[in-house]
Amino acid sequence: MGLVIIFGLAAILGIFALISAFKNKNFLGVLFALGTVAVFGWFSVMTVLNNGYPTGH
Incomplete structure (x- = not known):
C-alpha cells in the first residue's frame, strides 16, 4: 500500500x-x-486494481 x-x-x-x-x-x-502525471497516475491506478484496496483489520 x-x-x-x-x-x-x-x-x-x-x-x-x-x-x-x-x-x-x-x-x-x-x-x-x-x-509524470501519466506514468505515476497509471502506476498508482493499476497497482490498486491489481492488488486490490486493503481492508482494515
Whole structure:
C-alpha cells in the first residue's frame, strides 16, 4: 500500500507542476509534468486494481 501512496503523491505533485508550467508558458516543463502525471497516475491506478484496496483489520 505504501507504493500506491508514493505513486499517488508523485502524480498529485505532477498535476501542480503541470499547472505551474502552463502558467509560466514553459512548454518543456509541460511535457515533463504531463509525462509524470501519466506514468505515476497509471502506476498508482493499476497497482490498486491489481492488488486490490486493503481492508482494515
